[in-house]
Structures are given as structure tokens and as C-alpha cells.
Amino acid sequence: MGAGIAHAFAVAGSRVVVVETDRAAAEAAQARVARSLTLSVERGTTTRAQGELLAAVTTATDASAFAGCALVVEAVPEDPALKRAALARVEAVLAPDAVLASNTSSLSIDGLAAGLARPDRFLGLHFFNPVPASLLVEVVVGNATSAAVADEAVGWVRALGKTPVAVRDAPGFASSRLGVALALEAIRMLEDGVASAEDIDAAMELGYRHPAGPLRTTDIVGLDVRLAIAEELHERLGERFAPPGLLRRMVAEGRLGRKTGRGFYEWSQ
Known part of the structure; x- marks a missing residue:
């Protein structure tokens, strides 16, 4: 990312x-x-x-290399403690008028901002994979984020040739919450033997014009990433986001999707 x-x-x-x-x-x-x-x-x-x-x-x-930057986008793994530590190191070297953003796909922006000295200069910029081809960026506005910073971020996204979608800080924002809900149900259907991965995906690709079905998309995103987001949403929103056993087993086996060559599909080619 x-x-x-x-x-x-x-x-x-x-x-x-x-x-x-x-x-x-x-x-x-x-x-x-x-x-x-x-x-x-x-x-x-x-x-x-x-x-x-x-x-x-x-x-x-070293984070000191960011000293002259107007915007820094943190993109470390989805671990709250790791992200907070990285954000604090970066904020310490930035100019007071610089903007700090997190590329988190599900963690609370307000929670990440809690340890920052300038939470008004912080927000979420949730990019999608693969970033160069993706047209969407979620601009996640925390309770402390200033309106000027939010507007500036929307302008940056448009300058990238992408479409900004502004959302308030809520569990899973908009895209992750909906995308994970669909993916988890598709995994449960596969686990229950309702249909093959190919047919489940074809139903969404052909019936609803999704460019890729939920299982193929999960392979592209990474099963470990999906699991981390599901666990976060499960904790905050309840049982409807409980990760299926199949997802946990595949992650434990190292079948993480495209990046490891095997997930719901084979990616050796």
C-alpha cells in the first residue's frame, strides 16, 4: 500500500x-x-x-526525513499500538501546519488521534488496493479534525485523479464495513458448501456487476487483513462480524491470498 x-x-x-x-x-x-x-x-x-x-x-x-513534508500518510500494518507509535514519531518532526493521515481501513481515527499533540491536523485517508488503478479514497474525519484539514484532504484526493468519499469516524467507515460484511457471508457460504468460490464470485460479478467477487477480492486484499478488520468490527459492532472458522484456519495455514500464491484461488501464475 x-x-x-x-x-x-x-x-x-x-x-x-x-x-x-x-x-x-x-x-x-x-x-x-x-x-x-x-x-x-x-x-x-x-x-x-x-x-x-x-x-x-x-x-x-528515519522519520526525520519527513520534516519538510506537507502531508504524511502512515501505512503500517493494522495494529493500533504500532500505528500510534509510528504516528507519534512522525508528528514530532512535522511542521505545525503539516497534515498527518492514516491509511487504516478500520481502526478508529479518534483512537489513533488520542496520543497526538495536534489531533486537529490528523485524519484518515483510506486508499484502496491497487492504489494506482483504484478510483476511490475515503476521507475519514475524526471528531478533532479541523474542517480546513478535511477540505484540504479532499483537494489532494481530487488532485490524484481519484474520487473522495467523506465519512465520519465510525467502525469500518463505509467501504470496509460493507465490503467485509459481504466477504464474511461469502466465506460462510463456501464453508457451508452452498457453492464453489468461483460460483459465489460469479453471482456477484454477473448478477450485481461487481468487477471482482467477494472471495477473489479477499484474496487480493489479503486474508490476514480481512481477518484483522473483521476482528475489530466484531469487537465494536457485535456478532454479525464474527470471523468464520474457515477464514481463521486459512490465515493460520498461511493461505493469505495473492501475496502468498494461494487463498480461495491459486495465484501461482
Whole structure:
């Protein structure tokens, strides 16, 4: 997700800094972004020169590299403690008028803001995977988020060529809450033997014109990510978001979807 967000801002004309935990991770991130940007040039989805795009993205291993940024989007895993620690480190080096955002797909923005010195400069920017091709970004407004910051964020999303959907801080926001509800029911149907994964997905793709069915989408998102979101929603909204046993077993077995080559589908090709 971080590489995809960096790609989107670079193509839109921004200078981008990617901070990773160590030099190996930073070099891997630089390579991912470079491959993605090069592919955009080859496909003609950007008119910017390849050299210009690659020069716009730099990597680092310390949060101090964010000091001159107007916007920082945190994209660490969906662990509240990990996110709060990362956000606090970043806020400490930012200018007072900079904006800090989280790419969380389900965690409370107000909860993440609780440890910040400037919660009025903080909000959620929930990007979707794959970021370069996705047209949607949820702008999640916390109770402390200033109206000016929310408006600024909407403008940034539009400058990326994407559509902003503004939502208040609520469990699962809009997209995750609806998407996970559909995915969990599809997993229960598969677990109960109602139909095959292919047929469950075809029902939504052909009957409701979804570009990808809920099980294929779960493979793309990552079963571990779906499980983490479901557990968060289960805790906050009740039993209707209880993760199915099949989902827990597949995550325990390392069948996480496309990123591991196997989930509800085989992705070896």
C-alpha cells in the first residue's frame, strides 16, 4: 500500500519520501515504486518522463526525513499500538501546519488521534488496493479534525485523479464495513458448501456487476487483513462480524491470498 500511495502522488507531480524500518526494506520499497512507475510509463497511463518520476521518489530509514513534508500518510500494518507509535514519531518532526493521515481501513481515527499533540491536523485517508488503478479514497474525519484539514484532504484526493468519499469516524467507515460484511457471508457460504468460490464470485460479478467477487477480492486484499478488520468490527459492532472458522484456519495455514500464491484461488501464475 505504501508503494502504491507513493506511486499515486509521484504521478500527480509531488515529491515523495518513503520511510521504511531499515535499509533493506527501503531499497525494496524503492524498487517496487520504480517498477510501478516504469510500468505506468510503458502503458501510457502517465505523460511524465520516466526519469522525472523516478527522481521524484526518495527513501529513508528515519522519520526525520519527513520534516519538510506537507502531508504524511502512515501505512503500517493494522495494529493500533504500532500505528500510534509510528504516528507519534512522525508528528514530532512535522511542521505545525503539516497534515498527518492514516491509511487504516478500520481502526478508529479518534483512537489513533488520542496520543497526538495536534489531533486537529490528523485524519484518515483510506486508499484502496491497487492504489494506482483504484478510483476511490475515503476521507475519514475524526471528531478533532479541523474542517480546513478535511477540505484540504479532499483537494489532494481530487488532485490524484481519484474520487473522495467523506465519512465520519465510525467502525469500518463505509467501504470496509460493507465490503467485509459481504466477504464474511461469502466465506460462510463456501464453508457451508452452498457453492464453489468461483460460483459465489460469479453471482456477484454477473448478477450485481461487481468487477471482482467477494472471495477473489479477499484474496487480493489479503486474508490476514480481512481477518484483522473483521476482528475489530466484531469487537465494536457485535456478532454479525464474527470471523468464520474457515477464514481463521486459512490465515493460520498461511493461505493469505495473492501475496502468498494461494487463498480461495491459486495465484501461482
